[in-house]
Amino acid sequence: MTSPPAVRCTGLRHTFGETVAVDGLDLEIPAGEVFGLLGPNGAGKTTTIRMITTLLPARTGSIEVFGLDVTRRKMAVRRxxxxxxxxxxxxxxLSGRENVALFARLFDVPRRRRGAQVESALEAVGLLADADREAKGYSGGMIRRLELAQALVSSPRLLILDEPTIGLDPVARTSVWERIEQIRADTGMTVLVTTHYMEEAEQYCERIALMHRGRIRALGTPAELEAEHGEGSTLDDVFRSVTGDQLDGGGIRDVRAARRTARRLG
Known part of the structure; x- marks a missing residue:
């Protein structure tokens, strides 16, 4: 029996008033894949992710996570x-350990397993030695790794990362991605990531979807998308072609959120 994909979106649409954020999105992500969802601010990436994670209702179209309908099986999907x-x-x-323990309780990790899973998550991201320090003393890269531990404490099958390295220096960005790669290799989990760093998408994502104005405009491996654009092309070239040179966009809330995150990380 063929296993269901990690994510399947069919005819997905979402509006905020008269603004169409997601417009007839069809998307399928096989289990075990590292998939990049790229696009300028305001393209619909975060809205799509919020619907997949059940934080926004999918009123038009459907979403399945490992075969479970997001609308009908919301709590099962969240687990x-x-x-x-x-x-x-x-x-x-809070200390790093306390932060992760809080998420273990929020995700309803059974009490008898909670301590072990907190330890395991902290070890996976390389924070055991600093687990009992207050998180306000962590570097930006350590904060992002702590948030990875928070997301991993419930042993998820699908890890969703929305701009996980925004505001980090190149060394910290590499450190975060090394942890993601190792965890994925160890567990086989599916990873869905958004990023504005094209070199990250090219290096770490097996396939990429480029979104613009609520729709997917290009889909394939980084090498396929670059080849389709022309010899010597980069993902930056593909991005500019798909978005009409709109390397930024979105509203003031997008800009404020990105700047606030970057400042807090360092």
Missing amino acids: LIGYVPQQLSADGT
């Missing part, structure tokens, strides 16, 4: 997902 949003979710007044 399969680990989510690191763009906005920071760690509490600086």
